[in-house]
Amino acid sequence: MYASPVDRETRIIGDFGMTFYLGKDPAIINHLKKCLDINREIFASIKAGMNLSEVQRLGMKIISKNRVSNDVVSVTEPDSTGIIGHTIPASYEEWTKEEMKILQESWTTAKDLISSKRKFLSGAETLGLKNGMAITIEPRLIDAKDKKIPMASYHSIAVFHADGTKDLLENFNGIFALTNMDYML
Template sequence: MSTGDLRVRVESDLNPGRTIVAEAFLKTLRALRGQTDVTEIDFRDQWHRRIAASGEMTWEGWYTPPSNGMAVLFASGADASRVHFRTFRDRESYVSSRVIDWADGVILGYASNVHRMTGLPGDFATTVYLGEQPRIIEHFRRARAVCRDIIAAADGNMTAGELHRVGMRLLAERGLAGTTHSDTDPNGDNIGHTLPRLPVVPVGFTLRPEQVDRLRHGRKFLRRDGDWRLDSVNQFTIEPQVVSSADASLPKVMLHYVVSMRDGVAVCDRCEDPLAEVEII
C-alpha cells in the first residue's frame, strides 16, 4: 500500500505475531513452488512447522476447528469453487489431499496462532493467484484495492456500523461484494472484528480452552448495527471475503489486515501484500 495517497500509517510491530505467520507462509510458498504433488496438507504442515520454529507463537491457533487453527485451500482459475467456502469450521473446508496446480492455481491460507509475548492473536490470511489469466489478475487487484480503500476511510470517530456501511458502498462501486461469516456474530456476516488480547503473558505453547473461548467470544464485529467506536479498541481487522458481483466463477479473495486508530488516523500492520516481492498477485 502506498501511504502517500491514503490517510494510513504503517507500523510493522503493531502485531508481531502476524509478521511471523506471514513470513512463514512466504517461506513455505518459496520452498514448495514447482514441486510435484504438493497437497493442502503438505503446505499446511510446512507452514505450521515454520511458525512453531520461531518459538514466539502458540503451537496451534485459537480458531479451531480446523486442526491447528489453520486452513489451506487450493483451487484453480478454471474451477475456483474450493475457495468459495462459508467458514473454515465446515468439514468440507478442512485441509485435504488436493494437489496444487502451479500453472493456474489459487492458494488461500489462514492461521490463527497467538503471539506468546503480547497475548495478541497473530491472525493472518491471504489469497494468492499463481496463473496469468488477465480477468483473474484484475479481480485480485480490485479486491486488494477495496481493502485499502476501506482502511483509508476509517476514522476514529466512526462506529463499526458506519465503517461497515462505507465498506459495502466501496465494494459495490468496484463491482464487488464480500462479507465474512462468523458463528459467534449474532448477525452472521461482517467485514472484520476486534482482536482481544490474552491477559497473562507469556502465553503457554498450548492454548487452554478458556483462552480459546476468551478470544473467540471476546470479539466485537464490524457489522451493520455495530455501535462501538473504532478508537475505543486496541486493534480490529479488515477482512471482507471479496467476490465478483458479475462473475461467480472468479475466486473468493480473502485478505486480512489489522488496524488500530491512533489520533484519528488508521495505523495498519503489513498493509502491503507480503507476496508482492515475489511478483505474485
C-alpha cells in the first residue's frame, strides 16, 4: 500500500507506504521483518553533513550485508539505480514565489512540481543532508535467491531537526495490529 498525501497549505508531502502480508510462511515473515530493520539501521547510521550519495552508498552496504537487493530506478531520474529514497521538497528550502503560483494552479501542476523538486538518495546526488531536512527511506527489497519471497518496502520519513536531533516517522504499528501482523510489532 502506498499513499502520498500533500498538505494543502505548505504543499509538503507526507509519503507513506508499507507491505502487507496476511499469510503464515515464516520465510516471508522473516523477510518483512528484515526489510523494516534495514530501514531502521539505515536511519541509525546516517547523520547531517553526509551528502545524499553517501547516504545511498551506506544504505546499499547495509542492504548487501543483509543479503537482499534494491534495484529501484526512477522515471524522473533514469540514470540512477539503487535509489533508496528522496528528499521531502520544501523541508530544507522554501518554495519560490514562482513555484507557489504553480502549486496553486491545479493538482496536476502541483504534483509535477513536487515530483521534480525531489532529490534522490542515489549514487550521483551531491546535495548535503542537513538539519531541518526530511528524507524518505524506502528501499524496495527482494531476496535474490528465493523468488517466492515478494518484494517488500516500508516507506519511512527521516526528519533531521534544527536542533540536531532526528526522528524516524513510520506509523506502521496501528496497521500491523489491525491486520494481525503482530510479528512486526
